[in-house]
Amino acid sequence: MILEEFADWVTYSILGLAKGSQLGNAANFFVYDSIKVAVLLAIVVFLVGVVRTFVTPQKVKQWLGGRREGVGNIFAALLGIPTPFCSCSAVPLFIGFVEAGVPLGITFSFLISSPLINEIAATLLFAMFGWQIAALYIGTGFVIAVVAGIVIGRMGLEGEIEEFVNRRKGEAEDEIKGWKDRVKFGLQESRRITLKVLPFLLIGIAIGALVHGYVGDNVLADVAGRNNPLAVPIAVLIGIPLYSNAAGMVPIVGVLISKGVAVGTALAFMMSVIGLSLPEIVILRRVLKPKLLAIFVAIMFASFVLTGYLLNLVIA
Secondary structure, three states, X not given: OHHHHHHHHHHHHHOOOOOOOHHHHHHHHXXXXXXXXXXXHHHHXXXXXXXXXXXXXXXXXXXXXXXXXXXXXXXXXXXXXXXXXOOOOHHHHHHHHHHOOOOHHHHHHHHHHHHHOOHHHHHHHHHHHOHHHHHHXXXXXXXXXXXXXXXXXXXXXXXXXXXXXXXXXXXXXXXXXXXXHHHHHHHHHHHHHHHHHXXXXXXXXXXXXXXXXXXXXHHHHHHHOOOOOOHHHHHHHHHOOOOOOHHHHHHHHHHHHHOOOOHHHHHHHHHHHHHOOHHHHHHHHOOEOHHHHHHHHHHHHHHHHHHHHHHHHHOO
């Protein structure tokens, strides 16, 4: 491939690093993946930006309002997939949904789905591992969003939301019409989001490159391999204090898997970082009372751990 040849040229000719050396392997990995992932990211964000012109927050509120449990949770989780909000930026939408009268459980299905089932991450996983891993990531995230929303909705926790949320007024959003404006918006979003995400992405690739070049296969396999029964909960606990977008996590997950970490363990780790990060918990505390926040965290933790174990059983 041209990209592989370019990465080899930069690493071994321009930088003068030795082939097969630890630093050479790490640098080659970084150059190759940085270009490949950045280009793919820009394309995907453009396409998602066009889709977002059809799915505005106000429309989402209208579509979710009055939905019954089950169907509403499924619909909310599906709507969360094309809306590329991180775990923190999804919270303002959560407030808007509650203010618009969307049932609490359905609102949580969207809150979970939007950051967790990330179209960028799914695309990168597809490019790196194939459709099976990408489908497992989307499917398990979707099930978590639906089931967790239904569970929370049946617990009668509407009184566990801070009072200011119910008094907050939503703001209307202008609707974009016409394909010319939609394409223009997609290009603007591609530039804005790609530039915003790129530093995190490069950091993630750099970490992955260092692990790829310097960490021995046996080290990670022993700590987070299939032979360690506590690998999945440990991975989830490690991921919660961290904060990164999905694009920055995929290269790290790729290296972890290549080093012997079980697929389910690696995906559970990624899910905890992008779907249950400490910054999200801090922000949610301003919206949720301690009881509901604790229930949410417990459900998500249990869901990620269970998902990790199930995927490890399914994927040999």
